[in-house]
Amino acid sequence: MEKIRQLTSQTIVLPIDDVDTDQIVPARFLTTTEREGIGVSLFADWRFDKDGNELADFPLNAPEAQGRQILVAGRNFGCGSSREHAPWAIYDFGIRAVISSEIADIFRNNSLNNGLVPVVVDTATHRWLLENPGAEVTVDVEACEVRLPDGKVATFEIEPFARHCIMEGIDQMGFLLQNLDKIEAFEQNRSWNPSLNV
Amino acid sequence: MGGKSLFEKVWDEHVVVPETADTPAVFYIDLHIIHEVTTPQAFNMLRESGMQVRKPDQVLATMDHSTPTVPIENLEESLDAVSDPEPANQIRAMVKNCADFGIELHGFGSEHRGIVHVIGPEIGATQPGKTIVCGDSHSSTHGAFGAMGFGIGATMVGHVLATQCLLMRKPKSMAVNVTGKLKPGVGAKDIILALIGRIGVDGGTGHVIEYRGDTIRGLNMEERMTICNMTIEAGARAGMIAPDATTIEYLRGREKVPQGDAWDAAVERWMALASDPDASFDKEVTLDVAELEPQVTYGTNPAMVVPISRPVPNPGDNQSYRKSIDYMQVAADKPMLGTKVDVVFVGSCTNSRMTDLRNVAKILDGRKVADNVRMLIVPGSESVKKQAEQEGLDKIFTAAGAEWREAGCSMCLGMNSDKLGKGQLCVSTSNRNFEGRQGPGGRTVLASPETAAASAVAGVIADPREVI
Known part of the structure; x- marks a missing residue:
């Protein structure tokens, strides 16, 4: 995972509400046992025709969209399944931040665990971003701000520890492992045993 | 200070380290259910880091998502004949991962194999007050018992395998x-x-x-x-x-519930x-719900739903909405009733249990599935399959012309051999009508098992109240 403190990029705009993870990565691509190289399946049924040719009118296929790192999507992005393949594929495509007015819970957690910054902004900022594809925007993870080209600033919330991990490019596992003695004490002190072998 | 809700009681009991301004809570997980699709990357991570599964006896493992729903006698010899290579590879990886990490796997041949959210309750592993996670968003199912069940991604599957905990803020x-x-x-x-x-x-x-x-x-x-x-x-x-007498009676005598005095203590x-x-x-x-009608979806998310006799709302200038009903080839301002059906799917973690199958059998008994319809009935688990066959439901289904399959997720999610063809319309008892969910280009109408059965017989979307 790369460290991300702030990133500046033109945006790719996908102006569709309730984009679900079945669209982000269709289930037939979940049969892999690896996590690398999954970017080719990103939005597979919207990006390609049945023969695998790119559909020219899909925003991610536009020549100018290549290399852009910020995706602006309609409301409630990432709803549906828990497949982590969704943020893996978005990250693999080169995108490092997704901006919407609402992002689904599981997708948000999965993104934070993979160096993809989920950014929820107010509806006015969201509307402006949807209406201005290609705008150069800065997502400042450290300051929790989105800065627009006209100098306007929108703030966003990100869980502080997840933000720390994104900024340092580290997994949250380390913190859990530091607490193993407390986990063991918890197990020894409880009044019942959740083992399946009791 | 006010009293606590069910959720707050379960939450509070599982906080190992409380949350602070800087760090989330270390939150304890009692039961981790795993399947072949969302775990290989987590096991790879454990191997790369030289870590073990910390509590194998709190992991319930099965295979359901990418498994075929035709009989598999022998994993080595007959799997390749009925499965594409990648899902077969994933199924074999699951067998190896469970063996390598000391986890009991309810795989092919086990009487407990089935959909993750069907077998957990069925064997009594799902219990009130437990925290239950799975790399599957429908883990919310287990909440029916007063457990807190929720879906997680593969990274968090790794966290739970390695530590039995997750980092969480209180919802x-x-x-x-x-x-x-x-x-x-x-x-x-x-x-x-x-x-x-x-x-x-x-x-x-x-x-x-x-x-x-x-x-x-x-x-x-x-x-x-x-x-x-x-x-x-x-x-x-x-x-x-919240657990009540219905919950307790369901759990009584199941394999994984506490026995003897421990049962009484648990009930208390x-x-x-x-x-x-x-x-x-x-x-x-x-x-x-006193005036509630049977519900059917008309669009590409589960909130796009209407009472069966009511017209599909007009999208006006809402583009996301327009895109959705165009995909579904549905006419605005008309009811879904009477729409031609190609496939009817009864199954999934939503509706594949005995109650569902009995309700379907009541409607199919003495009737025939319409000639234009393929109907698949897929039990949620091997146990459900056995019980249904003991009650003779399979005979009713096959006599009506439906296919009676092996347990699994089947056509809910189009990642095994059961898929819709492009443009086919399916009345489905599953949970998601997303574009292409049941196969690329497939069109899904979510409904109850009764509506699905009535539609199978009529060959068009039909109101179950007319045939019960």
Whole structure:
């Protein structure tokens, strides 16, 4: 995972509400046992025709969209399944931040665990971003701000520890492992045993 | 200070290290259910880091998502004949991962193999007050028992395998009160579809829902599971129902529940989990179901739902909405009733249990599936399959012309051999009508098992109240 403190990029705009993870990565691509190289399946049924040719009118296929790192999507992005393949594929495509007015819970957690910054902004900022594809925007993870080209600033919330991990490019596992003695004490002190072998 | 809700009681009991301004809570997980699709990357991570599975006896493992629903006698010899190479590879990887890490796998040949959210309750591993996770968003199903069940991604699957904990902030709470007596032919699936239609696919985001009220109390455990299962379709983190006598009677005598004196102690603990009378919620919704009709979806998310006799709403200038009904090839301002059906699917973690199959059998008994319809009936587990066959339901299904398959997720998600063809319309008892969910270009109409069965017989979307 790369460290991300702030990133500046033109945006790719996908102006569709309730984009679900079945669209982000269709289930037939979940049969892999690896996590690398999954970017080719990103939005597979919207990006390609049945023969695998790119559909020219899909925003991610536009020549100018290549290399852009910020995706602006309609409301409630990432709803549906828990497949982590969704943020893996978005990250693999080169995108490092997704901006919407609402992002689904599981997708948000999965993104934070993979160096993809989920950014929820107010509806006015969201509307402006949807209406201005290609705008150069800065997502400042450290300051929790989105800065627009006209100098306007929108703030966003990100869980502080997840933000720390994104900024340092580290997994949250380390913190859990530091607490193993407390986990063991918890197990020894409880009044019942959740083992399946009791 | 006010009383605690069911969710708050379960939350508080599992906090190992409390959250602070800088760090989330270290939150304990009692039961981790795993399957072949969302775990290989987590096991790879454990191997790369030289870590072990910390509590193999708190892991329930099975295979359901990418498994074929035709009989597999022998994994080595006959799997390749009925499965594409990648899913077969994934199934074999699951066998190896469980063997390498000391986890008991309910694989092919096990009487307990089945859909993750069907077998957990069935063997009594799902219990009130437990925290239950799985790399599957429909883990909310387990909330029907007063457990807190929620879906996680592969990285968090790795966290739980290695530490039995997750890092979490406490979610908000939401009460959904369901009141009124259901009319014949209307059931749990219709309640949850109507609720999602009312609050939207993001209506529960950030919240844990507690379903309450007389209507919920009157449902059996399988019906409660249908409701909690689709909680995630409203965007909520989890959906819970307080344990009561119905819960206890369901669990009594099941394999993994405490026995003897420990059972009595557990029942006492479980019955104390119900929300205190003065518990408060961040949000509250009331749904009166006395006049509820069977519900059918018309679009490409579960909130795009109408009572079966009512017209599909007009999209106006809403582009996302227009795109959705164009994909479905559905006409605005007309009811879904009478729309030609190609496939009917009865199954999935939402509706593949005995209650569902019995309701379908009542309608199919003495009737025939229409000539233009392929009907698949897929039991949720090997145990459900066995029980249904003991009751002779399989004979009713096959005599009607339906296919009776092996347990698994099947056509719910189009990642095994059971898929819709492009343009085919399926009345499905599953949980998601997303574009292409059941196969590229496939069109899904979500409905109850009764509506699915009535539609299979009619060959068009049909009202089950006319055939019961």
